[in-house]
Amino acid sequence: MRIVQWSKVDARWYLGVLCRKCEAPILFALDHSEGEAKPARAEKLLLTCSRAECGHKADYTTAKVSRFQKSSRAQNEAT
Ligand SMILES: [Zn+2]
Secondary structure: OOOOOOOOOOOOEEEEEOOOOOOEEEEEEEEOOOOOOOOOOOOOEEEEEEOOOOOOOOEOOOOOEEEEEEEOOHHHHHO
């Protein structure tokens, strides 16, 4: 099974947090609720920033979880 589908327009929503260092979105889960339900909280959320130049690793268990769409320019819209 392959899960790599980045070549097409990805209109799905993802749950993510903003990196504490560079504030880039870190996506960690697919949002199956399509934006209707509240994001489920993970018990322990240890994430590493996906930007190679950052790579900051932190505990985001208590961080605010937001929704992101890969097809949009999430890095430009995140303020
Ligand atoms: Zn970062």
